[in-house]
Amino acid sequence: MKGSSTAAAGRDACKVARCGHKGPAIRFPFRLNFLQPEHCGYPGFTLTCNPNNQTVLRLPSSVNLLVKKIDYKLQTIHLQDPNSCLPKQLPNLNLSNSPFAFTGYGNYGYSNFSLFNCSPPERNPAYYSVPCLSVGGYRVYAINYNGFSFDFTSCVKIGGISLVPYDLLDGIDHQKRLHLNWSEPSCRVCEAQGKMCGFKKYTSPVTVAATQCLEALDIPKDNLFKYIFAYIVTSASKKLILIAVLVLGAIFLALIGTALYYAHASHTRRNEDQIRIDNYLEDYKALKPTRYSFADIKKITKKFKNKLGEGGYGTVFEGNLSSEVFVAVKVLNDSTGNGDEFINEVGTMARIHHVNVVRLVGFCADGMRRALVYEFLPNDSLEKFIFSDNQNRNTLGWEKLQDIALGIAKGVEYLHQGCDRRILHFDIKPHNILLDHNFNPKVADFGLAKLCSKEQSMVSMTAARGTMGYIAPEVFSRNFGNVSYKSDVYSFGMMLLEMVGGRKNIDATVQDTSQAYFPEWVYNRLCEGEELRIKSEEEEHGLIAKRLAVVGLWCIQWYPMGRPSMKTVVQMLEGKGDTLSIPPNPFDSTKPARVLDNELPIISEAE
Known part of the structure; x- marks a missing residue:
């Protein structure tokens, strides 16, 4: 290494x-x-x-x-x-x-903290400032509710930290x-x-x-018997010699028995995960993903020659199955776990067959070495095309951005409604949207996905999952509602607003501090009937930008029941003209949500 x-x-x-x-x-x-x-x-x-x-x-x-x-x-x-x-x-x-x-x-036990973005900054010393999360004229505070009150007038909750020592954030x-x-x-x-x-x-x-x-x-093992034998020979008593022989024999048998026991236990436990994975993959043979050996993976990637990227779960390499068929191979990190994450991703991806979801070509489960083989998408991720510091965004155009948004929405709707079990992605963001040679979008990276039943009514989660800035409020705190497919809708809405603005939703580089939190700036301009100041002279482009922004604001409503389903989102994006109504203020958590459609069942995780 x-x-x-x-x-x-x-x-x-x-x-x-x-x-x-x-x-x-x-x-x-x-x-x-x-x-x-x-x-x-x-x-x-x-x-x-x-x-x-x-x-x-x-x-x-x-x-x-x-x-x-x-x-x-x-x-x-x-x-x-x-x-x-x-x-x-x-x-x-x-x-x-x-x-x-x-x-x-942690001298005072463990506690939960909520992260609030406040402007102007609060002066109460009981609030723990988090400078590295603060941007522009806003300041982020970690707040524990015990012992003092807090005025939410100038603040927006952006996340939370659970079960950490009470004084971990204190100074x-x-x-x-x-x-x-x-x-x-x-x-x-x-x-x-x-x-x-x-x-x-x-x-x-x-x-x-x-x-x-x-x-x-x-004492080396090969000399151990020499020391014992020398002691026995020098003993004058045959009785002691007999006892010594018996003790030595008992010790030797005990050592052999112990060694065999631990060798067997070690072998059994080492192979237990692989056997379980093999049995699981055998059940999915009918879905036709190809199984490769690790030697095949090295050959496909030319011994891991071209690295495409690296994440928390593994490293991605470029490979090819033939001179015309290229693939992306994700080699999973070595882990002492029991293979649940690998089984979850293979099982999830094997169920998915949709033009707007990345396709699983095959997998490798060769001992403790595991890899996933996906179709190769040459235009990388949406992230490098939409943010303002990258000139590639101008090559897409507003019509293509609208097509990409609609394609992503159809892909997520398929995950929620198109499979025999509902799939929650939990990490919808521009980095996880890949573009093919025609810039058609495909949802990727199912490392955090949950496979859920359509009939049951609750998703159980032991910890928040996702990426800061895209995580729905109910994922941090059940006070805002139960976790459901509406959590993916929230992430999609935040991404949609970034596509409109061509920038991160929280940006400290803008000169006007009122624009530091872009979604709120967009909402205020729409309510006042003002234009979004997009860089285009075409009136149709302004209508596209407004439609994407309004749909995004509907998706990021504070409470889940105020958000539309992805089916409704697709219908909104496919609509013509300027007929969408402005949603309620998504930044006011004190007002009840207005229900946009009737598709509001909450689902539960399939164990």
Whole structure:
């Protein structure tokens, strides 16, 4: 791996490794992925190196943090957000399924915080300012409702942070570090003695084995019997010799039995996930996705020659099945999990056959190496075409933008209504909309998708999912309603407004601070009967921009029942003329929502 230390090379693969010369030393219970074997580290303590030779720890819910220091004596790890904005990561942070816990904070227990965007900035010292999320004349505050009141007049709720220590946001320097500790495995005694810590012999890390100080076993295995035999021979008593032989035999049998037990248990658990995945994929043979070996994947990608991008779940490479058929191959990150995410994505994509949804060509489930093979779309994502700092947006034109918006809406409507089970995407945004050679849009990246029943009535979620700026209010707090397919409608609406404005909805670069939050600026201009100031001299273009903006404002209504279904959204986008009514103010959470259509059933997640 690029940037990894060569210190681990040689006969002992578990020697100390580093991602860079100044990176933290990596040794048990941690191990460096792809460089140190699995037995060198404890489950859940796998680290990776990024292209900048920095050490990265991946926590549950796709939170990736840089490792700045590891204190093996105190069993703490010091982490830093790559973008120097820790609060941006906290909404997705979930330590319940990891070996780590908060340390250095939380003297008053855990609490939930809401993030509010306020203008003008509030002066109450009880509100915890979050500067790295603040833009323009607005300031973001993390607010806990216990102990004081809060005036919402000048503020808009943009998200929330759940179950973190009460004082984690109190005065924290968000550009510095988060400290976590671990209790198991405990290597404090070994560290205090200056000895290395590791797994006991005849055990396996897969079975969460006990640990020991490695230097305590100085007698090599091949010399152990020599020491025992010498002691027995020098004994003057035949009785002692008999006892020693019996004890030695018992110990030997016990060691053999223990070794066989752990070897069997290790083998069984290692293959359990693969067997379950194989059985699952066998059920989906009729859907005809092709199964590839990992050798096939390397051949298709020419040994991973051309990298297209990288995300929280894996790295995407360009490949080709023939001289005319090109594909995008997503190689999933190595994980100690049980394969649920892989099964979920394959099962979800195998059900989808729609012109506006990216097509799954095949998959790889070769041991712990897994990959997904998708059709290749040459024009990249919608993101690079719509934002104002990229000149490519001008090549699309307003008619093509309207066609793209309608295509995306039809794709999402298909996910909600066209399959035997409803699919919630939960991450609709410009980056996840890919464009083919004719700029036809296709919804992609189903890493956060939920497969749901059409008949039941509730979606159960243990933590918020999605991307900040596109997440519906009810995903953060059930006070705004239950999570349903209307959450995807909200994300689609935020994206639609970005397509109209050609910019992020929250933009600190604009000179007029009243335009910093673009959706509210659009709503105010429409209510006052003013034009949207689009860069076009054609009257028809102005009507297209207004229609897209009005549909977007309907979609981002604060309460789910005030939003239309995607079926209604498609009808609104296909309509002619200037007949759409202006929606209620989507930024006033105190007024009840006006229902646009009658399709408001709430669905539930299929277990």
